[in-house]
Amino acid sequence: MKRPTIHDVAAAAGVSRGTVSRLLNGDKYVSPAARAAIERAISETGYVVNRAARSLVTQRTGTVAMVMSEPHAKFFEDPNYSTLTRVAVRMLAERDMSLVMMLAGDEGDRERVVRYVRGGHADGVLLVSTHAGDPLVDALAAGPPAVSCGAVIGRETIIPYAATDERLGARQMAEYLVGQGRRRIAMITGPMDTPGGIQRLEGFADVLGRKASRKLIAHGDWTQASGERGMAELLARAPDLDAVFVASDLMAAGALAALRAAGRRVPDDVAVGGFDDSSVAVSTHPPLTTIRQPLAEVAQETIRLLLALIDGAGHVDPVVLPTELVIRESA
Amino acid sequence: MKRPTIHDVAAAAGVSRGTVSRLLNGDKYVSPAARAAIERAISETGYVVNRAARSLVTQRTGTVAMVMSEPHAKFFEDPNYSTLTRVAVRMLAERDMSLVMMLAGDEGDRERVVRYVRGGHADGVLLVSTHAGDPLVDALAAGPPAVSCGAVIGRETIIPYAATDERLGARQMAEYLVGQGRRRIAMITGPMDTPGGIQRLEGFADVLGRKASRKLIAHGDWTQASGERGMAELLARAPDLDAVFVASDLMAAGALAALRAAGRRVPDDVAVGGFDDSSVAVSTHPPLTTIRQPLAEVAQETIRLLLALIDGAGHVDPVVLPTELVIRESA
DNA sequence: TTGAAAGCGCTAACAA
């Protein structure tokens, strides 16, 4: 048996298709009697609206495209993705909208995304971990509203976003380390083309001032191996360091291994501070003192911005949420 | 300016809409001349097919719904999700199909999924980490094809799936521990309503036989905390144990902490084997000897099964792929 | 090999 259409519902309720449509779309001009009859007819027939048909006439799709860049190895771990996905799906579902996933890895992917979005298949775009200078951003400019979870470097004024106050988080950690009496504080940063890479270093420098010398800074790529390498490098350059702020927990786990290999005790000889408060933070030995980000709130705000734009808001302001220091044993 | 339609392309190419449509759909009856003219017209106008319109007539949506249950805390970590998502998006994109994400957490979610799918909005359903006895499975039975990434307990013959050979993996670990000369081998399992929980225990029991006494088995819920608790419990019940197989790396990290607290050296006093080969496995101290699952292949096979079914295959066989022992330092 | 034309199911403008 075929799926019932609005026509079947109208027939069963003894009204016209137009009236059923009005009810479906929350129009106020529907009499109580008609309403009751239609609602009964809907549940009797098991009617479900055909989105394709609706979309054909409304020019809306009820769809948001989540576009994931896939940079660094971080992707595989990143709780951002799962949290954001869940929050997005949930919030969209409340409005009967759906989330479609797209990858923007290579040129082919990107072209597909542009075709899809410009082809009118999405009412909005949700960017995630977009690279600085990603051509996709400008290619998308002419289409439906787009927002980013986390700022898009260099496009902060063009793409609205919600994000963690990374710089604040880095400051919190740096201040904590200083407060613990540490004198020679080093840092291992993330990639310098990501907000986390840049801003966590900025926050660190805010606090350390000129003590944050080049000698005490190493760069990683979010992987554990890079944390290990970075730490070894720092140890070679500044053997007298007594603390290190590592821009991610995973890299911090690598740093811990390098310190252990060098025979340094943590936190006695060297204090180690992480960032993210990920699952890794509690599985290392010792567990990491780190910075927690309000991931769920950031996700929520991101979607809120996008929905506002889809609803016609001409402009929305970025949202930046505070981080929190989590003290464990490594510092 | 409005988006060009098939009509504009037809006009620009000097043919009828029907001919353009035939070309678009790979019909063979299109003359080379017409083909060339149409292709030029398409690129000149920047035409993109309107899926809603197409879908209205074909009754196909070009969409697969990925339905995620969200059980245990494991979700947040699970590399399954990210790998599966990427693979699915990529494979579907090749056929110009898209992946929409749905949550099946509570009753409301589930109802929404059923409405969506039975409402004809998806050509196929991809189930992930579905609970044993989840009513969703039967509710979906009447709709479009569904497959699962990982077996659905109790519905193995109804929902085709691709999965890791969990039982084999557990056997590999158990055999390795025995081969290392361990005599009193304990196990911390996952939840006993998940394939990983059940089958990893079965594999363990396959090898240990009656040595796998109840006394040596503790149950966890995939969280690190549960691994720690489980280990403490085992240590209390069987202080003489000299090895433990923990059903996930994250739980194994917890077990490591409990062993450390109890003053046991790893692997000297107690060998620890994990499962998953996740990022946690290399961040613990010592790094975990564990079991690697071919996640990408499993994902790929899952999608292959689904596509076959969507293409009309009446029946497909489940696919089970082998695991691999990864030796590090914990055992 | 091609064109013409009939819908697919729905919304929204208009008339009643």
Added chain:
DNA sequence: TTGTTAGCGCTTTCAA
């Protein structure tokens, strides 16, 4: 407050 009706853009017979 309701019914009628004209499309939305596409595929797919059917005839030519």
